[in-house]
Amino acid sequence: MRYLHIKPRGGLANRLRALASAMWVADELGIPLVLTWPYDHAITIPFEKIFTNAFDQDSRKLMRLSTVHFKNPRFIDFSLAKDDTEDKVYEIVSNSPFSHLRESQPYTTAFWTRIRPYLLQLNPVMEVEQLVHRVSSTFSPNMLGVHVRTGMGDVPFTQSNFIKTKLFFSEIDRILNDEADTHLFLASDSVSVIEDFLKHYGPIVTTIHGKYSDVLPGTASTVEGLQIALSDLLLLSKTKRILGSCYSSFSKMASIIGARPVKQIGRYDDRSSGDSDFALFVKAPFATRVNRRVRRALQKILVHRC
Ligand SMILES: Nc1nc2c(ncn2[C@@H]2O[C@H](COP(=O)(O)OP(=O)(O)O)[C@@H](O)[C@H]2O)c(=O)[nH]1
Ligand SMILES: [Mg+2]
DSSP, X not given: OEEEEEEEOSSHHHHHHHHHHHHHHHHHHTOOEEEOOOOOSSOOSOGGGTBOOOOBOOGGGGTTSEEEEEESOSBOOOTTGGGOOSOEEEEEEESSOOBSOTTSOTTSHHHHHHHHHHHHTOOBOHHHHHHHHHHHTTOOSSEEEEEEOOSOSSSOOTTGGGOOHHHXXXXXXXXXXXXXXXXXXXXXXXXXXXXXXXXXXXXXXXXXXXXXXXXXXXXXXXXXXXXXXXXXXXXXXXXXXXXXXXXXXXXXXXXXXXXXXXXXXXXXXXXXXXXXXXXXXXXXXXXXXHHHHHHHHHHHHHHHHO
16 A cells, blocks of 8 residues: 655645645545644644645554655656555655646646646635635625735745835736726735735725734734635635735745736746746737627627527
8 A cells, every 4th residue: 555645844835735736646646645734934733723624634554654755846756656565655745846747747837737626625614714705705806916925924935025015016006007997905924015005005905904804914823813824815816816926835826726817026027927837917919808809799799689
């Protein structure tokens, strides 16, 4: 018997991409998955406090078995392992996505397309479900998700100096100029960012903090704080498109869960992020937009005639 033992590490999004990779690999290879949800610098809250999925978390039975260790693997070749005769554990400690197929390398569209169904299998606890439902039911049709990651909350962020509020403001102003009906859902790990946005954009901004929760943004060391983080992530995924923070897997996971386009602001501002082409945040060329409008108008006429 072979086992996959996953130990996802880091923040919420880091863990979700590692866990979903393990769910996919175990599922495709038909081998049991065992989850250890370790305490580390980013998360000290048990898995059950944010998700209801009943993963096998009893890793004691694996202790006597021969174990192959992997740390942040990109690719694991299981093709030879199928002939193993002895019981074996594949133990993966990771904060990143990984693959068992050479044709689906992590961070590619093909990869995220395979991983996404497993992300969607993760069921949030009732508190998160209810909050997400309550807030998302107030979303306007043209909701722009904005994720500003600063590292000012409990979980540090080494790339924080690339993330500048003014870069978000100029991008949002450009969008508002084009589409005045845009509303913002703002998620951030910083109180001052949220205050700046509320001051700058006022009533078009929706945020969990204040009206829906008095938990400080970016709190990860309490059950409520982590539930709020998961709610922020899921609410971003329910917007029409996302402006995220460069280098943040939180922005990226939201876009993958929602299959929403993301543009990551920061170091590579004005470009979509380099590490995923899952859904690019690009406005369709003028000719395509006109074409779509004409088709829509024609459809309306045809429907009307029928
Ligand atoms: N509530 C809340 N927490 C956040 C937000 N962004 C980041 N965090 C916290 O910071 C951690 C960031 O780690 P991770 O999700 O791995 O994303 P990354 O480090 O940006 O790649 C998360 O686990 C959250 O606890 C946010 O928009 N809202
Ligand atoms: Mg992280």
